[in-house]
Amino acid sequence: MTAARRLRVVGSTLVFVLAWIGIALEAHAQGGWLPTSWFAPAEVPAQEMFPLAEKDGPWLVLAATFRGEGAREDARRLVQELRRDHKLRAYTHEKAFDYTGQQQGLGLNPDGTPKKMRYANAAEVVEVAVLVGDFASFDDQRGQKMLGTIKGLHPKALAGDAGKSRSFSDFRKMIGLDRNSAKGPMHLAFVIPNPLLPEDYFSRQEVDKFVVEMNSDVTHSLLDCPGRYSVRVATFTGAGTFDQKAIASGEDEVKLESRLVEAADKAHRLTEALRRSGWQAWEFHDRESSIVCVGCIDQLAVPQAGGASVVHPEVARIVRELGPDPDKLAVGTVVPRSIEGVLLDVKPRPIDVPRAPRGWR
Secondary structure, rough: OOOOHHHHHHHHHHOOOHHHHHHHHHHHOOOOOHHHHHHHOOOHHHOOEEEEOOOOOEEEEEEEEEEEOOHHHOOOOOOHHHHHHEEEEEEEEEEEEEEEEEEEEEOOOOOOOOEEEOOOOOOOOEEEEEEEEEEOOOOOHHHHHHHHHHOOOOOOOHOOOOOOOOHHHHHHHHHHOOOOOOOOOOOOEEEEEEOOOOHHHHHHHEEOHHHHHHOOOOOOOOHHEEEEEEEEEEEEOOOOOOOOOHHHHHHOOHHHHHHHHHHHHHHHHHHHHHHOOOEEEEEEOOOEEEEEEEEOOOOOOEEEHHHHHHEEEHHHHHHHHHHOHHHHHHHHOOOOOOOOOEEEEOOOOEHHHEEEOOOOO
């Protein structure tokens, strides 16, 4: 019997029960699982900017951009109106540009040093974008429908000469849009990815069919985790001490299968023990090992006032409570924690949640 089949036998003894909250969180990540009309409209706080977060999207409609003096106020008025009057999930995203410093120009000075240049209009400029959405992909039908809706809207916040930021009024003149135009002031809107996502977000490869099958009967599979990250707290290898040539020839196949089954069993027992203790634990199995992760986290760092950022508090809590005993660490002794006789990793660390094929369940 192959290692994969043995793992499936172990997994098939589990009861397939997916917690309702997990379903709700996953649906929220995809955006709009239940019609918003089922719920009473939430009051929109008068001063709220609804800043974009890494968990939003991952695709959104860029509705409008404001720049310069009054940009924040104009963006706030528009995002408020879109949420309050049109019941749209709208956000703002701010970015600062510094044009006051020197820039490297083309060519060299007579002494061979690079030319230095300055912008003609030296200033620090703030741009604030208003985005709408929470769509799973660029060609998500809901996103394309929303794009059409945004292009046709005539918000009061953008009517006539409303607004103080110069960019939008200049933009209206540039495209020849007057107050009587049939076109909406956002008719050049388009779909973009969430600018806060890491560069490798869309390049992460999906797990292959073989690994998907190994995890298909697992109740708390890491592939079901709706977050972007989780924290790996335990690793159980199946092939670490065997000669790969011997494995390829079939000589150590029985030993390898036994180690893989043992690794899967430890991962499952630890996951269940952590769940009983109140941790949101997940297990994952591949060709060479089984791992246990804890947590469902959308971003690893949390922005603070002044531009600094700190480790997400949930990541810090998991590492602190499931990592080595801090009292023993203080005296130079590294002892991994043990839960129901199963040892955890010496150094828990965040990992990307592997991508499962769409509709894998």
